[in-house]
Amino acid sequence: MTVLELKNLTKTFGTTVAAKDISFELNANEIFGFIGPNGAGKSTTLRMIIGALSPDGGEILMDGEPLSGNPHYKKNIAYVPGDVNLWGNLTGEEVIHFFMKVRGYTNIEKKKHLIAQFRLDSKKKCKTYSKGNRQKVALICAFLSEAHLLIFDEPTTGLDPLMERVFHEQLMHAKSEGRSILLSSHVLSEVEKLADRIAIIREGEIIETGPLKTLRHITRTEYIVKSTQDLSELQALPYVHHYMETDDGTHMRIDNDSIEDYLAKLSHYRPYHLETLPPRLEDIFMRYYEDRRKLS
Template identity: 70%
Template structure:
């Protein structure tokens, strides 16, 4: 069952189409990755979901109810942007307590656990916090909420690698508790590590949605080869890309759906060593934009 569904959601600003017929859904207990570069339409889409923007057309559903007809749907969501603004004269602890009170959450042991885990000094005033510490306050508040859907837009901005790991652990914990997560991030390895499914948005349009394994057809796989024959002869093949040499090995990127043809062409060259490296989400993401540049 879906916790969130967007159907042909469109938003324009003058002549600029920020989101065009965006459609996807998030299942309950699912981590959904939402990726694309700046200006692709991620933040516009998220702002429509949280009610900060009204779609020009299309519909958004939370728990199968259109949000346009449910004034209380926001109680089921919590949202953390990439750049958090807090009340400067309040301490971190006071801000967290405020959000706990608005959500009716009273587990102070859990609050203390998260404060320690994210290494936050809760007694400092927010105006004295760095960007990373402001982010921690918002993340702690989000994980303390009883929301069914957690929405994170570039959530680890300003966090060091140790705190990023803490964030990842808490996302998995939230999922295990049955919550759903919408994770929008430029850190592709983060999405690859956490997400059950992903959507790629470009120029305001969703261009792919699915499990990472289902998107392998649009990427390339890396082969590391040592052979007796001249591997340079493979350069002319239309499905071979980024032919580079490293010490005694040759690195070759091959269209994933052309692996049989590549191996057939490689066989006469008497390969002595062959290693394959599976494609990553970053490869999938960049492939789209490379292809678009080639067409422009």
């Protein structure tokens, strides 16, 4: 079941095209990673989804219905931006209570549990909070919500590694409850760990969409080789990249469509150790961006 669908969504600011023909679908009970560098159009797209910006073209559908014909769609969305502003003279708990009151949430035990999990000193006024603590307040409010679509825009900015882990645990718990998550981030390891599918955005355009396992064709596989013979000649081959000799062996990345040729060539060097490292999302992302720059 499709929870959210974007069809050719476009937004311009003067002569700047912030989003151009953005199209993707978010399915029920799915974590969808939306990745790209700062300025690529991620936040603009998310703000159009939540109604903070009006698109210049295209259409947004939730549960198959256009948002333009459903004035109450926002009750099914919880959104956390990358930089949260709160009411300075209210305590963290007062802000959380306010959002619970406005949206009709009554699960006090869950509120206490989340405050404890995120280690938030909820009795302090928000004006004393660091960026990370303000982020915690917003995340707690989102996970307390009963919205079936959770949208996070760079949500772990300002969080320490322990709190990042708590966020990841809560995200997976929300998914287990049947909710759908749209996660925008430039932290590629985070998206790789959590997302079922990803979309890569570059200069306002989607350039690739799909499950991570099907995107590995646009990257290279890393090999660690040990041999008694000199392997340095291999770095002259056109499909060998990032050749590097280290204490644990010789590292090199091979174009996936040339692996058969590489292994045939490597056999002449009689390796006694051969280790393969799977492509990472970071490799996919950077390879795709490098290739697109060469074409542009």
